[in-house]
Amino acid sequence: MADNPDNLDDSRRRFLGIATGATGAVAGAMFVVPFLGSLVPSKRAQALGAPVEINIGNLETGQMARKQWRGRTVYVVRRDEEMLKRIENTTPQVADPDSAESEQPDYASNGFRSLKPEFLVVFGQCTHLGCAPSQRFEVAPPDLGQDWLGGFFCACHGSKFDMAGRVFKGVPAPLNLPVPPYRFIGEDVIEIGTETGAA
Numbered sequence: 001m002a003d004n005p006d007n008l009d010d011s012r013r014r015f016l017g018i019a020t021g022a023t024g025a026v027a028g029a030m031f032v033v034p035f036l037g038s039l040v041p042s043k044r045a046q047a048l049g050a051p052v053e054i055n056i057g058n059l060e061t062g063q064m065a066r067k068q069w070r071g072r073t074v075y076v077v078r079r080d081e082e083m084l085k086r087i088e089n090t091t092p093q094v095a096d097p098d099s100a101e102s103e104q105p106d107y108a109s110n111g112f113r114s115l116k117p118e119f120l121v122v123f124g125q126c127t128h129l130g131c132a133p134s135q136r137f138e139v140a141p142p143d144l145g146q147d148w149l150g151g152f153f154c155a156c157h158g159s160k161f162d163m164a165g166r167v168f169k170g171v172p173a174p175l176n177l178p179v180p181p182y183r184f185i186g187e188d189v190i191e192i193g194t195e196t197g198a199a
């Protein structure tokens with residue numbers, strides 16, 4: 001004879017309640033675990049996004065080094081006193097002199113767009129359509145004219161940037177070269193992509 005629900009005693013009610021709850025919990029766990037798993041970045045993704053170090057001990061003034069981080073090229077330039085003076089001279093000619101519209105960490109929101117004036121760290125990616133600007137640190141080369149005080153030139157469509165990566169007025173690129181997060185982790189080592197902020 002079928003059980004009348006009204007006749008179920010308390011212990012059977014408890015058993016059924018526990019069994020139903022357990023089934024729901026298992027089903028929930030089966031759903032949640034793969035869902036959580038999909039939120040955990042793969043080791044490869046983590047490695048791609050991890051900070052990278054660049055040794056600048058052998059970088060001489062006027063030289064530039066490159067480092068890949070998150071699939072993008074980062075330029076590191078060692079600037080001398082002359083280059084720093086020229087940055088001040090180009091200020092009236094650049095579109096965003098205070099980098100108000102451009103992308104950089106707070107600690108690089110200054111006239112030299114850097115933690116230490118001597119070192120510029122920027123993405124080597126033109127803010128127009130993403131070409132790699134070339135280093136043109138010489139003064140007044142024939143192809144860039146007598147007024148050229150050194151900087152970066154994007155050959156794709158002619159955008160020009162000064163020695164702080166600030167874009168000149170009247171070129172296709174709208175913004176200064178972006179500055180990635182970085183910090184010094186020693187006299188001669190820069191960590192690019194640091195999560196912990198500047199040191």
Ligand code: FES
Pocket residue numbers: 126127128129130131154155156157158159172173
């Ligand atoms: S991509 Fe650099 S000027 Fe167009």
